[in-house]
Amino acid sequence: MSASIMYGDILAQKIRSNLKIVVNELKEENIIPSLTVVIVGDNPASKTYVKMKQKACEKIGIRSHVIELNSDISEEDLLNQVINLNEDDSVHGILVQLPLPDHINEKRILEYIEPTKDVDGFNPINIGRLSIGQDALIPCTPLGIMELLDFYGVSLRGKHAVVIGRSNIVGKPIGQLLLNKDATVTYCHSKTEALSSITKQADILIVAIGKAQFITKDHIKPGAVVIDVGNTFLSSGKVVGDVDYNEVKDHVSQITPVPKGVGPMTITMLLHNTIKAAKNFK
Numbered sequence: 001m002s003a004s005i006m007y008g009d010i011l012a013q014k015i016r017s018n019l020k021i022v023v024n025e026l027k028e029e030n031i032i033p034s035l036t037v038v039i040v041g042d043n044p045a046s047k048t049y050v051k052m053k054q055k056a057c058e059k060i061g062i063r064s065h066v067i068e069l070n071s072d073i074s075e076e077d078l079l080n081q082v083i084n085l086n087e088d089d090s091v092h093g094i095l096v097q098l099p100l101p102d103h104i105n106e107k108r109i110l111e112y113i114e115p116t117k118d119v120d121g122f123n124p125i126n127i128g129r130l131s132i133g134q135d136a137l138i139p140c141t142p143l144g145i146m147e148l149l150d151f152y153g154v155s156l157r158g159k160h161a162v163v164i165g166r167s168n169i170v171g172k173p174i175g176q177l178l179l180n181k182d183a184t185v186t187y188c189h190s191k192t193e194a195l196s197s198i199t200k201q202a203d204i205l206i207v208a209i210g211k212a213q214f215i216t217k218d219h220i221k222p223g224a225v226v227i228d229v230g231n232t233f234l235s236s237g238k239v240v241g242d243v244d245y246n247e248v249k250d251h252v253s254q255i256t257p258v259p260k261g262v263g264p265m266t267i268t269m270l271l272h273n274t275i276k277a278a279k280n281f282k
């Protein structure tokens with residue numbers, strides 16, 4: 001039996017249309033949501049993602065501004081950029097595109113972003129608020145995954161969700177969000193022993209490891225729901241996920257494709273968070 005495909009681009013369009021209405025309502029109150037993205041260096045994938053973010057903002061009426069900085073900028077100069085944006089009342093949302101160059105302490109930079117403007121939800125205050133179930137700006141990819149699971153009718157209560165990957169961007173927060181919805185959560189990572197014996201127990205398998213087509217049928221219980229967060233550009237120019245989609249598609253019940261799965265939801269949730277941050281200014 002073929003899996004049902006959980007298209008993120010379809011849901012993303014639906015949510016973006018609704019967000020456009022909210023932006024227009026805010027405009028009537030003289031609030032134009034505004035996002036500033038800081039990009040350091042010239043990582044081609046990062047440049048692509050930032051362009052996608054700008055275009056998505058433009059389409060629904062969010063004002064966006066990109067600050068491009070040289071890869072040799074010092075940590076102190078980058079911190080000063082963040083501090084200036086924190087103090088600028090015309091900026092509702094601040095996002096520092098990751099990864100940053102190796103000489104910059106990413107955690108220190110993210111810690112400086114004013115929590116109410118932290119549309120990526122990476123500041124320790126927002127992470128802490130999420131973990132104790134308080135209102136917070138939630139990281140965009142995990143939030144997008146939760147929207148996808150809800151839209152495609154995946155029930156979570158009591159289900160065993162296995163998360164492969166423990167990054168601060170995706171792995172840790174998605175586990176927390178699933179736990180908040182009463183799933184039983186297991187984390188796996190690069191040091192996990194007998195990986196497939198654990199992943200095979202998953203009703204819902206979330207894969208966020210950044211290794212192209214690493215997960216095969218041997219890692220998955222028949223009929224499981226699979227969410228693929230991977231986005232690797234092959235030399236052919238094709239984008240693939242962390243899951244070998246063609247090999248597993250007849251083995252699972254539901255699966256996100258790559259492209260057009262989780263990726264479009266990440267950007268949609270950034271729009272959502274920017275509007276939420278703008279509303280905080282009221």
Ligand SMILES: Nc1nc2c(c(=O)[nH]1)N[C@@H](CN(C=O)c1ccc(C(=O)N[C@@H](CCC(=O)O)C(=O)O)cc1)CN2
Nearest residue numbers: 049096097098099120140231239259260261263264266
């Ligand atoms: N500050 C941040 N940095 C990074 C984040 C983040 O959420 N905040 N996430 C990733 C990259 N990312 C957004 O920044 C991102 C990755 C992929 C996609 C996406 O839509 N991909 C497409 C395929 C690619 C394409 O069409 O060119 C898809 O899956 O359909 C969006 C955003 C790391 N850095």
